[in-house]
Amino acid sequence: MTEPRDRGNWAKPVNEFRVGETTGDAVIGNVEGRRPTGPLQGFGRLWQKTYQVLVPGHSPEEIISVWKERFGEFWPPSNKFYAPAAGLAPGEVALITGGRGPARVTTGVRVIYADERSWSYMTPEGHPWAAIITFSADEVDDDVTAVMIQLMVRANDPLYEVSFKLYTSRLEDKIWTHTLTQLAGHFGSDAPVEMAVNLIDKRRQWKQFGKIWKNSAIRTLLRRDRHVNARREAGTATPVPEEHPGEISKEESL
């Protein structure tokens, strides 16, 4: 059988997220040891949300290369992205801080797929979403590239599902619209961001109700996300295996 040409693009499966060395104020407690969750896990309704902007005069490969290198720079100021040292490559784990005050949450993502025109990540238990989120670019016309962010997401637990309806769905739209606007502007495009939303599965997965105990927003509020950081500093944390994804080395923020 011929070797599949996507072999090098995919991460290896893991049972738990593992975070390497961290810098600055990156908090790992809501990521370390958590199971990956995708759109078939999670509690809430399953949504597909697509955000797209057109960028003339630049190839998909060029845009994706810059985007991967400077991912956190295009985010809104309320969010902070701690990129892995090896960059957004398959298997790497990045940490995220989002929101402000009592709505602040520390979490992370793991890159599951990356090539020259796209990459995708999955989220851990406790993240607001059980999701696969894909960032991609493709030619749509002569010299015009469509840059896209596509989310397949369920709220990870009932609390997030309620907040999704009340607030976080619109916040998500603002974050990604801002991101694409900034990215397009970097390449000289002032095209508007277009959005499409599809409800893929209106059923809620009640068997996932118990995920609420891993809610990262609550753990952040109660500062229980910092225990792993404290144990590492005290030298009492479980050693990280040598083979692990994601050594965090730089902080990217606006």
Add this chain to the structure above:
Amino acid sequence: MPTTNLTTGIRDVAEGVRVIDIRGEITAFSDEEMSKAHEEAGDGAKAVVLNFTDLEYMNSGGIGLLVTTLIRAQRSGHALRAYGLSEHYQEIFNLTRLDEAISIFDDEASAVSGRRP
């Protein structure tokens, strides 16, 4: 404009069970071909079996497409099963936890019967 390199064929293999033979690539651009095949195969079926033996390439957009196909199957009330996945693609199903929802079998006979030897 990107196009798909996916072709499919449908076979009646047992009462209420049809196989979709997948050839080529599964990406986000394969939606139309895959939807059409699944709609036809699933009509009145109790199970649809996806044959991945001739799958050449899949990116993460392809995973999203399989998620959507699974939801459609659940909505229609028939099972979705798979066989013919290489070790590489079984790993991807495991990575994305798709294998928790789509049962994977070693061969067509067991996928059709829904029973492992």
